Amino acid sequence: MAAAAAEPAPPRVGSVGFVGAGRMAEAIAQGLIRAGKVEAQHVLASAPTDRNLCRFRALGCQTTHSNQEVLQNCSVVFFATKPHILPGVLAEVAPVVTSEHILVSVAAGVSLSILEELLPPAARVLRVLPNLPCMVQEGAIVIARGRRAGSSEAELLQTLLEACGQCEEVPEAYVDIHTALSGSGVAFVCTFSEALAEGAIKMGMPSGMAHRIAAQTLLGTAKMLLQKGQHPAQLRTDVCTPGGTTIYGLHALEQGGLRAATMSAVEAATSRAKELSRK
CATH class of the missing domain: 1.10.3730.10 (ProC C-terminal domain-like)
Structure with a gap:
């Protein structure tokens, strides 16, 4: 009997990216930085205008107007756009997505099946639902993983997000609750x-x-x-x-x-x- 294929190894977390730079992205970034999970200069955030990026700059983070640049420079990427914008954003970055990325959607209402349909077949996708108290490292966060994301990806993400508060992995059915x-x-x-x-x-x-x-x-x-x-x-x-x-x-x-x-x-x-x- 052939041995079961090993899960791909999770990438080392060198830089963390945020596509979308609103309040929730800021809350997560601030929690990670305060807890020492990532250095501010290793956080890269993108947004179409400077209106939200100025808050990331105030934290000492790098910023860009290019979503693809975030994917090209970061191993773990949080998609923190508004739900109705997310499909267009995923279509834009899909050409630079690789199997080395861990892609994390923070968008409420966008299911894992939709995310996987919009991304390349090898993409490793998870959903994360945080809340605003992540900003003071007292958030309540749940993680649900897609079909191609294994326990190692979930554990890595949980280790990161525990810097922002209580973090648990749950079935996707619990996310709306x-x-x-x-x-x-x-x-x-x-x-x-x-x-x-x-x-x-x-x-x-x-x-x-x-x-x-x-x-x-x-x-x-x-x-x-x-x-x-x-x-x-x-x-x-x-x-x-x-x-x-x-x-x-x-x-x-x-x-x-x-x-x-x-x-x-x-x-x-x-x-x-x-x-x-x-x-």
């Missing part, structure tokens, strides 16, 4: 933080102080959940003493439908993500 939970979830959490602070402002606390304390409360609670590995209900029970302030506040939240509204928000955002994927 992650988009809603963690991508849109940033806006949901900000809305709750704002409301929490405004409640304190209503009761007489100064605005700046209320918003700082609300944000710190969210941060501290999240750290406890992650570090202790507790179910949120257990931590809630630890705070909620019989007849105390918390149970009265929780009762008001339940009357306002907070739990059902939050679940509906994640469901609505997931449905929209799936709808965009079909388009």
Whole structure:
């Protein structure tokens, strides 16, 4: 019996490229640089105008207006364009794609099968869904790999992106859910933080102080959940003493439908993500 063909070795990460230089690309680049995963001068970003590239230059990165130049100089390339632009960009760079590249799409709604159709047969493609807190190295990131990307590529990418926060490999079916939970979830959490602070402002606390304390409360609670590995209900029970302030506040939240509204928000955002994927 013939031995199974070995997976191609992943390239050494010399330079990291970004095709598209928007906020998410900047967040990933900033996380990688801050964590020392790559030196700023070894990051090359492309965009059609200087409007976004100036932020990369401020980080000390190299920039260009040529997408092909990024592929010609980088082994790991993140495609961080808007989804409707991505097919044209992939057609443009396809002639310079080789089997040595690891190509990573950050575009929501563009499936691995579509990405593989638009690229040469030997291309190794993965999808990554990060969220904006990658900018402060506290992101929530998932990775899904295409048919020609093996475990070595996924592990290399995971090692890189752990510099930006928590990173897990998942089946592609989970990507749209992650988009809603963690991508849109940033806006949901900000809305709750704002409301929490405004409640304190209503009761007489100064605005700046209320918003700082609300944000710190969210941060501290999240750290406890992650570090202790507790179910949120257990931590809630630890705070909620019989007849105390918390149970009265929780009762008001339940009357306002907070739990059902939050679940509906994640469901609505997931449905929209799936709808965009079909388009």
